[in-house]
Amino acid sequence: MSATILVAEDELDIRELIGFSLELSGYTVIQVPNGEAAVQQAIEHQPDLIMLDVRMPKMTGFEACTQLKATPATKHIPVIFLSAKGQETEIRQGTELGAEAYILKPFAPDELVEQVKFVLAKYGK
Numbered sequence: 001m002s003a004t005i006l007v008a009e010d011e012l013d014i015r016e017l018i019g020f021s022l023e024l025s026g027y028t029v030i031q032v033p034n035g036e037a038a039v040q041q042a043i044e045h046q047p048d049l050i051m052l053d054v055r056m057p058k059m060t061g062f063e064a065c066t067q068l069k070a071t072p073a074t075k076h077i078p079v080i081f082l083s084a085k086g087q088e089t090e091i092r093q094g095t096e097l098g099a100e101a102y103i104l105k106p107f108a109p110d111e112l113v114e115q116v117k118f119v120l121a122k123y124g125k
Helices: 012-024 035-045 061-070 088-096 109-122
Strands: 004-008 028-032 049-053 079-083 101-104
Touching: 004 012, 004 035, 012 028, 012 109, 028 035, 035 049, 035 061, 049 061, 049 109, 061 079, 061 088, 079 088, 079 109, 088 101, 101 109
Parallel strands: 004 028, 004 049, 049 079, 079 101
Antiparallel strands: none
């Protein structure tokens, strides 16, 4: 059975690129446009991994991660942040919130898939 990955990214073209890359690698992908939808879908679908863009409307990736890690049903799910901004403070904040990885945009699709495989393997998925 393939792992299910929830992708929250407000830019449609990037969200579709991520979804396409992951599906090509055999993963099931749920795509949402913001952090608020990510929290709802994570609770409903219990994905194996959640990818959150840092800057999104309605709820940022950081806010969504904070909420997910505070919710018993989702706190065990690993999170990877995606961001166009790579400042140390932002990366540190993401790590402190419990993220397993921080991927900077633009990224190579194969590098993204490798990072996903690495994190999933760490969790025995």
